[in-house]
Amino acid sequence: MQTMMQRSLLPENSLPGGFRFAAVTAGLKPSGRPDFSVAVADQPASAAAMFTGNNVKAAPIHVGDRHLQRSGGRVRVVAVNAGNANCATGEIGMQACETVCAAAARTFGAEGHEVFPSSTGIIGVPLPAEKLVAALPEVERQLAGTTENFAAFANAILTTDTRPKVAHALVSVGDRTVRIAGVAKGAGMIHPQLVPHATMLVYVFTDAAIEPAELNTLLHDAVEVSFNRISIDGDTSTNDTVLLLASGASGAAVDAKHPAFRAALQDICTSLAKQIVDDGEGVTHVVELQIEGATSDADALKVAKAIAHSPLVKTAWAGSDPNWGRLMAATGYSGAQIEPERIAIWLGEQQICINGGRVPDFDKQRAHEYLKNREYTIRIDLGIGQGKCRFWTTDLTEEYVRINADYST
Amino acid sequence: MQTMMQRSLLPENSLPGGFRFAAVTAGLKPSGRPDFSVAVADQPASAAAMFTGNNVKAAPIHVGDRHLQRSGGRVRVVAVNAGNANCATGEIGMQACETVCAAAARTFGAEGHEVFPSSTGIIGVPLPAEKLVAALPEVERQLAGTTENFAAFANAILTTDTRPKVAHALVSVGDRTVRIAGVAKGAGMIHPQLVPHATMLVYVFTDAAIEPAELNTLLHDAVEVSFNRISIDGDTSTNDTVLLLASGASGAAVDAKHPAFRAALQDICTSLAKQIVDDGEGVTHVVELQIEGATSDADALKVAKAIAHSPLVKTAWAGSDPNWGRLMAATGYSGAQIEPERIAIWLGEQQICINGGRVPDFDKQRAHEYLKNREYTIRIDLGIGQGKCRFWTTDLTEEYVRINADYST
Structure with missing residues (x-):
């Protein structure tokens, strides 16, 4: 097992197979920087997610939860916008989220409930879904399973963060190598309350073959000793999300008890958690x-x-x-x-x-x-x-x- | 009933009878400003107190609580030092507190358990009891039942506060006038947790005649809607104390149900609570x-x-x-x-x-x-x-x- 903390680019050959990534500027961030990150799995990937324990939940939390239930824990598309939290936006916020999911499903040939949405940014401002929908063709053009695009994905989800947060690991499973790579964002409103549904924006990808139920166990155990153990300001966000996707592209099957995989996943989550703390707003210690x-x-x-x-x-x-x-x-x-x-x-x-x-x-x-x-x-x-x-x-x-x-x- | 918020001096003739006050420089504050406030009741006054809910309690909290129990709720002397919290000071902190109480009892002809001590300031530094003991003769010389000395008492208990906090009321009880006057300090570590024992440094004096049990009820009811409803930084101090003393010097008896007295006491506590918030560290809103x-x-x-x-x-x-x-x-x-x-x-x-x-x-x-x-x-x-x-x-x-x-x- 080999675990490394990465500031930006993953090393060559460390990207989990079965996923393509892209990030574009949809126009939500006033800065004009990329603000729409998308990951597409070649086949429906096994998925496990944990959501914020805040009783005020953003629209994408409700939608993502429902989609996972409907799909039985399978995800084809992850669509993350920064610059707008789509929270406290009422029924139109729910509609805006569903609009983006439906358009992404059409673009990438998926079912609507195979799209997993996330949003981060200001609360209480209606999400301009049309900007995200309009950006989807450019997302499709750019999609690629490269470390450059993975880094772009990691960058576009950021808000007040000063740097991307990336961690990866290689795990030997039998005679095969399984890859795990994760990204995170979060620099304020950081105090995940981890009910079995919780955290900030974290996406972890692996090409191991893992059933959703096993994936859930792995994720909960890893989150408990990582994202559940950090706080910057004690505020628990309305949008916290951790998503773990397993494409199976490595051909190596892993269950929830696999010691090396468990350890690697916990190391990645701990690394990402500490990177989030290290990049906390105004942090000097x-x-x-x-x-x-x-x-x-x-x-x-x-x-x-x-x-x-x-x-x-x-x-x-x-x-x-x-x-x-x-x-x-x-x-x-x-x-x-x-x-x-x-x-x-x-x-x-x-x-x-x-x-x-x-x-x-x-x-x-x-x-x-x-x-x-x-x-x-x-x-x-x-x-x-x-x-x-x-x-x-x-x-x-x-x-x-x-x-x-x-x-x- | 007449309730007013006072920044410094009480109006003439509004000071509760039966108490004398003084404040001197004992040398605990690096600034050299007065740091030792003492109030002496001519006769043992009825007393009710509430202490911090923090499980780490300063030595004077333990000692004050014990003294009140032993005296059956009677206090002759209130001795407050600022500049040192006498908390997390172990057994020598307890001894230092008892030393000050014993010396004050001798100076003012009281029983040791009729002395009520308070400390505020830095935690974890041994209290130099000898400095307070050495200052007692000067305290005795200065003691007087004047609004000037009451203001001096209110000033010397301050730490990072920028101004004294004083409130008073006059209440008609039958054909007599009862006076209530209170002082408070606190500008940081302000989030009283009010178990039936709680708050910051607050001393309220009245010349009504009230039994300790009735006084307890009056104090708890007033604190619940005042000091229990403020927060500056969410930190609960180890030294919070509210003390209510009734000298009986007005000759007017009051019980816990007296509407005008209840209302005046609650107004005073609410005024002092809001003054504390208003003077919070760095507060602009x-x-x-x-x-x-x-x-x-x-x-x-x-x-x-x-x-x-x-x-x-x-x-x-x-x-x-x-x-x-x-x-x-x-x-x-x-x-x-x-x-x-x-x-x-x-x-x-x-x-x-x-x-x-x-x-x-x-x-x-x-x-x-x-x-x-x-x-x-x-x-x-x-x-x-x-x-x-x-x-x-x-x-x-x-x-x-x-x-x-x-x-x-």
Whole structure:
């Protein structure tokens, strides 16, 4: 098994077979940059999807969910627009989404319910479906199973992201090689709430042969330790989607228990999740939280989320400020069971809190220097059990406020 | 009944009888400004208190709670230091707190358990009790029942606040006049979680004669609609405290059902709560949320809190950005029962969302202009029930980040 994080182009020969990609400018992004990404499977691909847990769901979430149910988990076309979320757009939003799906189905010779739509961008503005429909002929002309087109797909789904997010892996299955490649977007409104239906925009393609039910299990298990473990701002989007497609073009069959495939998929999802955090809006520090010694994994996760969502903690990180009392405060209101006098905290290798109080030889300057790193680790041992989790989050900077206060993003 | 919001000095003759006040510089604030506020009741006053719901509690929270239990709800001395929270300071923090209480008891001729301590400031740094003890003789010299000293008390409890927060009321009880006056501090880490024990630093004094049990009821009812309805940054402090003392010096007895007294106390608490929000760190907009049409008041509160804690909503407010989709998104993940297509939203008098979608004649510029006001109202009708709440919160600005990223606040 070989897993690599990619910033843009995949290496030659690493693209999963059975898919073609394209991206064009349909005219939704004010910048005029490409905003319509399409992937077409040569044959109906096995599909597993997870959607946002937000009770306000964008039209494409409803439509995509319905299409997957109708097709029995088969997808021919993935159609993703950036620049408009098609959310809080009422009945006309649903119609706009169906219009795009129907046109894509005609263009690529698929059934309407074999088209999987996604949208990302501003909420509450009607989606100009006609622009997307008008762009489909150009999409068809450009479709190709090349790393260049895959990179174009990865780029056109971006909104406030500063760079594409790509990861891939090769997995040996018997005497064959299976390819997996994934792309993601997301830099704000990032706090996926993963009910069995959740996340941001992530598309993972593989040429392994996998039944939809097995694919679902694989996806849920991978998401639980990756996209379910990140937060930038604690906001859960109305449009989060993770889609995993298996074309079978490699001729190698894989089930949900295949160790190497499971590991590769989890690595890809973790890589994409961390890339999303790393590219968070205004981010200057990426923090890995290691919570341990909780009475349950669920309690450990509560502590991680309270810390990851605390403006006071996140602003202290922005200033490389070793104000660990804010970590204590967030731990205290997390809802997790704690005994304050048993809490210990480390910044990297430096222990700064023992038995709920400051270590006697606290070296504040050393802690300050460590927190100047772009990436670092904070470990909190609650000291009362075996529950633990890893979680990735960011600081909260003036730049984040500037980006999101900009009228109208 | 007469209720007024006061920025500094109370009017003559409005100070509750039976209390004397003083504030001195003990040397905890690096600025050298007064940092030790003391109130002394001539006779043991009836007392009711509510403390933070954070599971990490500062030493004075533990000590104050214990003292109230031991004294049966009687307080002679209130001793508040700013500049050090005495939290996450372990056993030596408890000892430091007890040392200050014991010294104050000796100075003012009280029992140790008649002293009610509070601390606010940085977490995790040992409290230099000796500085507070050394300042007690000067406190004793200065003690006086004057509006000047009351103002000094209100000033010395401040930390990152930019101004003191004071409110008072006069209530006619039979042929007598009862006085109530309160002070508050708090500008960050403001999101009181009000279990029957909660909030930030608030001290309310009255010269009505009220038994501790009645006082408890009055305080809980008032806090529920005031301090329980504000949030600046969603962080719940380790030190939040609301203390209500009744000296009885007016000679007028009041019970928990006295309508005018109840109303005056609630007005004072609401005034202080809104003053805290108005003085929030880096705040440029104060927002009153009116949530209605929820299936329960609890659900309405969930929606208010989700909105009040959403960085994306709060940064949009900073930019006067009528990006109401972010309100929809936060409503969606609030956990409240909703039917998105029944949601309606107003900015002041302007309806911007109907049936979960944008109003047909949405006037974005008008909405933008309205959101330039420092104070405004956002009303959300969920359209599915009778549950409602009012809630006050703020925007999230670059200045908030600057204040809290400043190494080391």
